[in-house]
Amino acid sequence: GDSVTQMEGPVTLSEEAFLTINCTYTATGYPSLFWYVQYPGEGLQLLLKATKADDKGSNKGFEATYRKETTSFHLEKGSVQVSDSAVYFCALTGGSEKLVFGKGTKLTVNP
Amino acid sequence: GAGVSQSPRYKVTKRGQDVALRCDPISGHVSLYWYRQALGQGPEFLTYFNYEAQQDKSGLPNDRFSAERPEGSISTLTIQRTEQRDSAMYRCASSLGAGGPLGETQYFGPGTRLLVL
Numbered sequence: 001g002d003s004v005t006q007m008e009g010p011v012t013l014s015e016e017a018f019l020t021i022n023c024t025y026t027a028t029g030y031p032s033l034f035w036y037v038q039y040p041g042e043g044l045q046l047l048l049k050a051t052k053a054d055d056k057g058s059n060k061g062f063e064a065t066y067r068k069e070t071t072s073f074h075l076e077k078g079s080v081q082v083s084d085s086a087v088y089f090c091a092l093t094g095g096s097e098k099l100v101f102g103k104g105t106k107l108t109v110n111p
Numbered sequence: 112g113a114g115v116s117q118s119p120r121y122k123v124t125k126r127g128q129d130v131a132l133r134c135d136p137i138s139g140h141v142s143l144y145w146y147r148q149a150l151g152q153g154p155e156f157l158t159y160f161n162y163e164a165q166q167d168k169s170g171l172p173n174d175r176f177s178a179e180r181p182e183g184s185i186s187t188l189t190i191q192r193t194e195q196r197d198s199a200m201y202r203c204a205s206s207l208g209a210g211g212p213l214g215e216t217q218y219f220g221p222g223t224r225l226l227v228l
Binding site: 093101 | 142146153156166167170204206216217218222
């Protein structure tokens with residue numbers, strides 16, 4: 001079945017550092033890909049998404065490109081802030097409506 | 112409403128009791144989803160509805176779990192004869208349309224944290 005594998009955390013960075021969180025997927029057909037974020041004490045929020053190959057999703061300085069050839073959707077940000085500290089989830093929807101999530105990566109950004 | 116709401120936010124119950132978790136989706140949203148999230152894991156799909164029709168219940172772990180959405184709006188997830196392994200965060204999400212290959216965005220509520228003693 002469909003699955004998502006993302007790099008295990010936790011990830012600790014200093015403010016203004018470059019961030020990459022790796023995500024790869026297994027799916028039949030052409031899934032849509034998502035990054036959700038969970039800030040401390042809050043619910044899941046959509047960060048960005050891409051619905052077809054080579055699409056780039058972007059929001060709040062974060063970017064991810066749908067790479068069909070490598071079945072990847074890595075999350076990047078050029079300069080992280082303390083306020084980016086959160087848990088990040090990669091997810092997909094394949095042939096059905098349900099979201100399939102990775103295990104999540106906890107990011108801590110220190111001042 | 113402004114967003115997806117869930118109640119209660121926290122529920123502590125004794126093993127063997129039944130619990131009912133409520134989800135109120137964004138007004139006008141057709142699709143409603145239930146997920147369960149164990150500590151340190153990503154959410155896992157349980158079931159979903161389009162309007163009042165349950166479209167997929169393949170993620171419900173056993174027959175103690177059931178869900179309904181009788182009027183196509185509010186939904187209730189019921190767990191009968193709770194067990195300690197049912198302890199988790201239960202998340203509800205809704206989306207505007209019936210979804211499809213383009214990946215309709217799902218909007219999540221704050222979750223209900225269930226603890227079974």
